[in-house]
Amino acid sequence: MEAFQTASDVFFVLMGAIMVLAMHAGFAFLEVGTVRKKNQVNALVKIIVDFAVSTIAYFFIGYGVAYGVDFFSNAAVLSGSAMVDGNHLFASSGYDLVKFFFLLTFAAAIPAIISGGIAERARFYPQLIATAVLVGIFYPLFEGMVWNNNFGFQDMIEGIFGVAFHDFAGSIVVHAIGGWIALGAVVSLGVRRGRYTKTGGLIGIPPSNIPFLALGSWVLCVGWFGFNVMSAQSVNGITGLVAVNSLMAMVGGILTALIAGRNDPGFVHNGALAGLVAVCAGSDVMHPIGALITGGFAGVLFVWGFNKCQAKWKIDDVLGVWPLHGMCGLMGGIACGVFGLEALGGMGGVSFGAQLFGSVTGAVFAAIAGFVVYGTIKRTIGLRMTEEDEFDGADISIHKIGAYPEDDLRAS
Known part of the structure; x- marks a missing residue:
């Protein structure tokens, strides 16, 4: 029975890793x-190459930074079938290996999030350098603090507020970290040429393909149930509450973004993601009605934040990743300390003070990391494409082929 339980957990976590891997197609x-x-080809290439770089950085450096584990043992030890000095260093059936795979897909979401903010004008290889640094060092530093109590972070919060900081599936650890790093990247990079008039007026740049945008949102939504539900990391820990809360938050975000965004399809499809981002932290402790309210508020917050960024603050965040992941992630981490309370129908075991402290700490840490990493690259090797390359587009300038090669051939 013990062997069956372990094998079941391996399969469970592996399926979660595959579902979150599929989310990168959604990004x-x-x-x-x-x-x-x-710039469509560049978007596709960035996401898959960023994932490859993230895998290398997390395997050799990042996972050890977060959890103090390395993979410099033989395959028999890694799979748990052999012992070292009479001890199994790794769980049987390769459980620790699929756990690494699962957590890697979370880590690789950081550059995937950032990619949408810096689209259409970032140089390719400097961004890959940033990916390696962020996934190898900065992200796992905070990941280990929250999910492994590194530096006594959780002990400190529990000592102050009576309970630890709760982030079940990463509203802060993944989404807020990615979104607030993206803010530093976007500001360091600057706005796209032609985005604003000389007097500061906003010039509209419409999406190229609404069906592709909608497909990306749908793929992310489906994969998110692996992201959230399988964060339990064992069959015994699985609960339908996480699934239903994720569902309710998603539809809450859709409906409020529909209204606040005045039927705009971009806002509607991103509203679903806003709700899912916000519910990650408390999906295992909220009441479904609390999750619905959290997701609904996130949908409005995304629409407001996106419009403010583009029209008033002149932050040219192409996909709105700072409002979507940064703002909504921060709000979701804090909301866990409200709707997770027993007084509001939640499971309890959370505190508003602990959630506020942990959430804000994550946002500040990520913002500093973003400005440091991208600011350093900007001042040294350069971060932005030349004006000519930006005008021609990243597809031709970097990859020497467009998304529709036959059309390009006819045009020439």
Whole structure:
């Protein structure tokens, strides 16, 4: 029975890893549908290459930073079938390996999030350098603090507020970290040429393909149930509450974004993601009605934040990743300390003070990391494409082929 339980957990976590891996296709097509045609190939290549770089950085450096584990043992030890000095260093059936795979897909979401904010004008290889640094060092530093109590972070919060900081599936650890790093990247990069008039007026740049944008959102929504539900990381820990709360938050975000965004399809499809981002932290402790309210508020917050960024604050965040992941993630981490309370129908075991402290700490840490990493790259090797390359588009300038090669051939 013990062997069956372990094998079941391995399969369970593996399926979660595969579902979250599939979400990266969602990130890709969400960006493909939003950017102009001349940058669609670049969006696809960025996401898959960022994932490859993230895997290398997390395998050799990042996972050890977060959890103090390395993979420099033989395969028999890694799979748990052999012992070292009479002890199994790794769980049987390769459970620790699929756990790494699962957590890697979370880590790789950081550059996938950032990619949408810096689209259409970032140089390719400097961004890959940033990915390696962020996934290898900065992200796992905070991941280990929250999910492994590194530096006594959770002990400190529990000592102050009576309970630890709760982030079940990463509203803060993944989404807020990615979104607030993206803010530093977007500001360091600057606005796209032609985005604003000389007097500061906003010039509209429509999405290139609404069906692709919608497809990206749908793929992310489906994969999100692996992201959230399988964060339990064992069959015994699985609960339908997480699934239903994720569902309610998603539909709450859709409906409020529909109203606040005045039927705009971009807002509607991103509203679903806003709700899912916000519910991650408390999906295992909220009442479904609390999750619905959280998701609904996130949908409005995304629409407001996106409009403010583009029209008033002149932050040219192409996909709105700071409002979507940064703002909604921060709000969701804090909301866990409200709707997770027993007094509001939640499971309890959370505190508003602990959630506020942990959430704000994550946002501040990520914002500093974003400005440091991208600011350093900007001042050294350069972060932005030349004016000519930006005008021609990243597809031709970087990859030497467009999304529709036959059309390009006819045009020439």
